[in-house]
Amino acid sequence: MIGADLRLVPAKPFRDPGNYVHVSRRLAEETENAVWANQFDNTANREGHRTTTAVEIWKQLDGHVDAFTCACGTGGTLAGVAWVLVSLPSRQGASAPKLFWQIRKDPVSMAGSNPMI
16 A cells, blocks of 8 residues: 555553554654654644635535534544534524534444454
């Protein structure tokens, strides 16, 4: 896959140095010319979707947004788009769509499995 070095790590709590966030940071620090995006804590992730994705959705639907759904990884897409879909209508005299959150009661764990199968 275009030269990617994929490293699967076991699921560990954040406090554990073996947690994937800490492992990815260490790998970036140890690898020449590597960049660690830290996308879970990097507000540029949310801002990118707030200033681009959300605006594109709003414009393409002429401000008539009934629903928005997305899968969440880091939460940047959801946070950025939701921010705009709630705030933009009121600035334009329209009503904001209602937001509903669904969190699985039985989260699926990919730890130790091959998601490509």
